[in-house]
């Protein structure tokens with residue numbers, strides 16, 4: 001058994017000890033004496049080998065760390081994000097003004113509602129948004145004020161109804177003010193309020209589109225949360 005006089009590490013194997021000592025001695029040696037080419041070669045070989053081993057090990061550890069298949073993202077959200085407003089109040093807070101109505105009329109029901117949602121989402125602080133989507137899960141996840149859970153298409157449909165109701169209110173207020181229920185704008189809003197045929201497909205398309213636009217890598221999301229600021 002050999003003990004390194006610099007770092008007190010103990011080696012059973014003489015070759016291992018020699019390799020360690022060569023490098024440890026340089027690290028601890030204050031005077032700049034010339035090394036032999038033989039020593040240098042041994043050191044470089046050892047460093048290259050160490051580096052290869054470490055790179056392998058880091059890759060292995062990273063793959064372990066990045067494996068979010070084992071992380072329950074909904075559970076993670078429930079444990080870590082629970083002091084924001086609910087998705088329901090988020091939708092209730094959506095204000096429809098002239099600009100938003102124009103956006104919906106110009107783009108039609110499906111794209112109009114997608115654009116409306118994306119506009120509101122882009123204004124909201126990411127940490128405060130009660131809606132999440134991850135690459136690893138192919139659905140939207142919402143916060144109801146108490147828990148995060150998967151949002152079904154049926155649930156989503158109810159929120160779209162809320163928006164359509166808001167449009168109805170906007171139209172009625174506008175028509176009453178103008179005293180004209182037959183204006184172009186009124187009729188156009190009317191078409192969208194009723195959603196037209198194939199509502200189920202349209203709702204699915206809106207759902208999918210919002211999912212695709214806001215989805216992020218779950219593993220990045222979780223790793224970022226561990227960053228110490």
Ligand SMILES: [Zn+2]
Nearest residue numbers: 004006007024
């Ligand atoms: Zn040592």
